Amino acid sequence: MTDVLDLVDVSVVRDGKKLLAGIDWRIADGERWVVLGPNGAGKTTLLQIVAAQMHPTAGTASVLGDTLGKVDVFELRTRIGLTSAAVDARLPGREKVRDVVLSAAYGKVARWRETYEAADTGRADDLLAWWGMEGFADRQYGTLSSGERKRALVARALMTDPELLLLDEPASGLDLGGREDLVRRLANHAADPASPVTVLVTHHVEEIPPGFTHALLLRQGAVVASGPTELTLTSENLSACYGIPLQVQTYEGRYYARGL
Numbered sequence: 001m002t003d004v005l006d007l008v009d010v011s012v013v014r015d016g017k018k019l020l021a022g023i024d025w026r027i028a029d030g031e032r033w034v035v036l037g038p039n040g041a042g043k044t045t046l047l048q049i050v051a052a053q054m055h056p057t058a059g060t061a062s063v064l065g066d067t068l069g070k071v072d073v074f075e076l077r078t079r080i081g082l083t084s085a086a087v088d089a090r091l092p093g094r095e096k097v098r099d100v101v102l103s104a105a106y107g108k109v110a111r112w113r114e115t116y117e118a119a120d121t122g123r124a125d126d127l128l129a130w131w132g133m134e135g136f137a138d139r140q141y142g143t144l145s146s147g148e149r150k151r152a153l154v155a156r157a158l159m160t161d162p163e164l165l166l167l168d169e170p171a172s173g174l175d176l177g178g179r180e181d182l183v184r185r186l187a188n189h190a191a192d193p194a195s196p197v198t199v200l201v202t203h204h205v206e207e208i209p210p211g212f213t214h215a216l217l218l219r220q221g222a223v224v225a226s227g228p229t230e231l232t233l234t235s236e237n238l239s240a241c242y243g244i245p246l247q248v249q250t251y252e253g254r255y256y257a258r259g260l
């Protein structure tokens with residue numbers, strides 16, 4: 001079976017600076033990955049490669065069986081769902097929440113003159129309900145709380161029924177209740193065999209939902225460790241990743257870390 005992702009010796013250089021260096025990373029069908037690393041480690045840059053938004057400077061990147069540089073990326077991007085602060089920033093605050101989700105089906109950030117099928121509207125409403133946004137469809141996107149926005153963004157990313165879902169720091173800025181609610185929903189998402197392969201970027205091990213099968217730790221643009229979550233998220237690896245002594249503990253599928 002073709003890998004969902006296959007990065008071989010991928011590097012990215014910008015303004016003479018190496019943002020990523022020699023990254024090897026394979027993702028197989030059914031896997032759920034978390035990417036961790038300190039500020040500036042290169043997580044967002046890595047996700048941009050995986051999202052087919054950026055080409056590597058060197059190395060090869062195959063996403064959903066297509067090699068970047070040899071494929072129409074606009075076509076490829078329709079098969080990938082992405083949530084990030086950059087996507088959020090492009091969405092007009094006056095847009096109705098339902099249209100924020102629906103417009104993704106047309107690769108747009110706002111509704112224009114398209115006529116949407118009843119099936120599309122139904123799917124948008126179902127996704128909003130699944131992500132705890134029932135009753136919000138007619139609200140303006142700009143009036144949502146941070147937590148509500150994050151959940152609406154995930155619903156939008158799933159609108160095209162993507163084969164690969166990329167979540168860049170979906171819990172950033174959420175309060176404890178909002179974070180726990182999102183972690184619970186993401187755990188349900190991870191447990192559903194119908195869910196697409198998912199990559200979650202985060203700063204905090206506490207935000208890793210149970211059921212995320214693999215982890216990749218990044219530091220200064222290079223991989224510190226990667227593999228099955230329980231083997232990768234060790235105190236030793238996390239200390240090397242963040243450059244400080246850390247102790248990792250687990251409890252019922254959740255991870256916790258503290259400085260020593």
Ligand SMILES: Nc1ncnc2c1ncn2[C@@H]1O[C@H](COP(=O)(O)OP(=O)(O)OP(=O)(O)O)[C@@H](O)[C@H]1O
Pocket residue numbers: 014015017019037038039040041042043044045046203
């Ligand atoms: N176009 C660019 N030119 C030069 N440096 C860049 C460019 N884009 C990003 N960088 C730098 O590359 C490094 C990695 O950035 P990136 O956003 O990928 O890290 P990150 O791990 O997502 O960080 P954070 O956790 O703070 O969001 C940072 O030091 C950033 O300043």
